[in-house]
Amino acid sequence: MRDTQRVDKVLSNLGIGTRKEIKRLVKEGAVKVDGVVVTDSGMHINPKDSLIEVSGELLKYREFIYLMLNKPQGVVSATYDSTLRTVIDILPDEYKSFGLFPVGRLDIDTEGLLVLTNNGQLAHELLSPKKHVPKRYYAIVEGIVDERDREAFREGVVLDDGYKTLPAELFIIKSSGFSEIETVIYEGKFHQIKRMFKAVGKKVKYLKRIEMGKLKLDEALRPGECRELTNEEVLLLKAVETVN
Numbered sequence: 001m002r003d004t005q006r007v008d009k010v011l012s013n014l015g016i017g018t019r020k021e022i023k024r025l026v027k028e029g030a031v032k033v034d035g036v037v038v039t040d041s042g043m044h045i046n047p048k049d050s051l052i053e054v055s056g057e058l059l060k061y062r063e064f065i066y067l068m069l070n071k072p073q074g075v076v077s078a079t080y081d082s083t084l085r086t087v088i089d090i091l092p093d094e095y096k097s098f099g100l101f102p103v104g105r106l107d108i109d110t111e112g113l114l115v116l117t118n119n120g121q122l123a124h125e126l127l128s129p130k131k132h133v134p135k136r137y138y139a140i141v142e143g144i145v146d147e148r149d150r151e152a153f154r155e156g157v158v159l160d161d162g163y164k165t166l167p168a169e170l171f172i173i174k175s176s177g178f179s180e181i182e183t184v185i186y187e188g189k190f191h192q193i194k195r196m197f198k199a200v201g202k203k204v205k206y207l208k209r210i211e212m213g214k215l216k217l218d219e220a221l222r223p224g225e226c227r228e229l230t231n232e233e234v235l236l237l238k239a240v241e242t243v244n
Helices: 009-012 021-026 119-127 149-156 192-199 230-240
Strands: 031-033 051-053 057-059 068-071 109-117 135-142 170-173 180-184 203-212 226-228
Touching: 009 021, 009 031, 009 051, 021 031, 068 230, 109 119, 119 230, 135 192, 149 170, 149 192, 149 230, 180 192, 180 203
Parallel strands: 109 203
Antiparallel strands: 031 051, 051 057, 068 109, 068 226, 135 180, 135 203, 170 180
């Protein structure tokens, strides 16, 4: 029984619908496993070895879904919000039945790489404070960013609540009235990068996450667009599981 799952859970993982909708499909005789009509949505099957059909369509079983989203500004990193649009709201309809959730969060006015999945264990690994998964951001900062700021980030910055951040890397692309930088942080405190720059007397005007772990944002994705991760990209994400 170790590798078996309920039919309704398998079909839910495949994005067929809610448990209630799947129960109706089973009642209508629309679900077959290995050519046999399923009469009980709670029946256990091995999804990896079984031929599953719904309304005559043969399904390919996928336990987990992994999406890369280029999150636009004005959208919150949540599965539900009573007033604001969420990252789930802007996904193509084909992905809305999979029970996806964002791995971590980006502020409402921050753009860039956001992973969505239904793999809770992997999400836990990526977000675990013990893992110190690196996250790289591109930012436009009001004020001249210089070597003193780089050193402050390297030492760790004391935020407005007295918390001292872990050491971070700061790369200066352009230093002027509006500086362009990239920074790598190893934790995810609330508004962390904005607060770090505030602590050194500067203001972030634009922020975009471009990497998480070894996974890089696909620059071909326009804000609001998403795609499934390749097998190689999924392996890059899973590599954090072996990092202490």
